[in-house]
Amino acid sequence: MRTALSAGVALTLLLGACSGGPAPATAGSSPSPSPSRLDGCVNPGDGVPAQIRESEITTVTAIVLGTGERGVVLTPEHGGTICQWLPFGRTLASQGYHVLIWDPGFDPVAEIGHFAGVLREAGAKHVVLVGASNGANISTFGAARTSPPVDGLAWLSGEDMLYVAGQSGRPVKEAAAQVVVPVLLIAAQDDPMHCAQTADDLAKLMPATQKQVLVVPGTEHGVQLLGGTSAPAVVPAVMDFLDAHTA
Numbered sequence: 001m002r003t004a005l006s007a008g009v010a011l012t013l014l015l016g017a018c019s020g021g022p023a024p025a026t027a028g029s030s031p032s033p034s035p036s037r038l039d040g041c042v043n044p045g046d047g048v049p050a051q052i053r054e055s056e057i058t059t060v061t062a063i064v065l066g067t068g069e070r071g072v073v074l075t076p077e078h079g080g081t082i083c084q085w086l087p088f089g090r091t092l093a094s095q096g097y098h099v100l101i102w103d104p105g106f107d108p109v110a111e112i113g114h115f116a117g118v119l120r121e122a123g124a125k126h127v128v129l130v131g132a133s134n135g136a137n138i139s140t141f142g143a144a145r146t147s148p149p150v151d152g153l154a155w156l157s158g159e160d161m162l163y164v165a166g167q168s169g170r171p172v173k174e175a176a177a178q179v180v181v182p183v184l185l186i187a188a189q190d191d192p193m194h195c196a197q198t199a200d201d202l203a204k205l206m207p208a209t210q211k212q213v214l215v216v217p218g219t220e221h222g223v224q225l226l227g228g229t230s231a232p233a234v235v236p237a238v239m240d241f242l243d244a245h246t247a
Helices: 082-094 108-121 134-145 195-205 222-226 231-246
Strands: 012-015 053-057 060-065 070-075 098-102 126-132 152-156 183-188 211-216
Touching: 060 082, 060 108, 070 082, 070 108, 070 134, 070 231, 082 098, 082 222, 098 108, 108 126, 108 134, 126 134, 126 222, 126 231, 134 152, 152 222, 152 231, 183 195, 183 231, 195 211, 211 231, 222 231
Parallel strands: 070 098, 070 126, 126 152, 152 183, 183 211
Antiparallel strands: 012 053, 053 060, 060 098
8 A cells, every 4th residue: 555645635636737728627626726836847838748747735736747667756855846857857758757746745755655656556667766955855755664665766965854844854864774775875075965975874874785875076966966067977877777776
């Protein structure tokens, strides 16, 4: 059984919401918020695959790109949105991955487990969690607690505390000590958040038998690692990890 959301929180899929077509009415469903939280990065006719779907779970928005058995859940940085991951998500979808990108809400650990289940129900047989900064923290908790287990965790510039709006921080090490799935941890050596040291510290705590720490030069943080001067080292490492653990 996959991790459930909090009581009273329901999932409504709004098909066609991003392709310009009307969302089908369903009994008891509520309309999509207006304007959509996807405005500004997902627009009709901008090349987004036709099977894109928008779902609203109270304040949580997610989109799905692509189809197939190789699932990837992308989680943004604190204060980031779906737009932050969309370019990389499109790249993954174009290469045959089944991608879900989401905006974390008030219970991100439960939510990420739920969305791993959404991908499985849509046909993904393997699911890897990829997160940046606080999204890496969320993904670490997800990798430790989602049931059935995910197939891997790619961690970009995570930190030592998980932050959720309106709550005190939770030490990531408590989740790291339970991560047994394959792990890739990536950080820049001079990241001002000291993420390279955190990567080493968490890797030592993780009982996973397959784990790799990649430290690159510079100060780039989170999603920046995939598009800046670190990209020639980071992008192939992430792609190789996804290929190995969704095959």
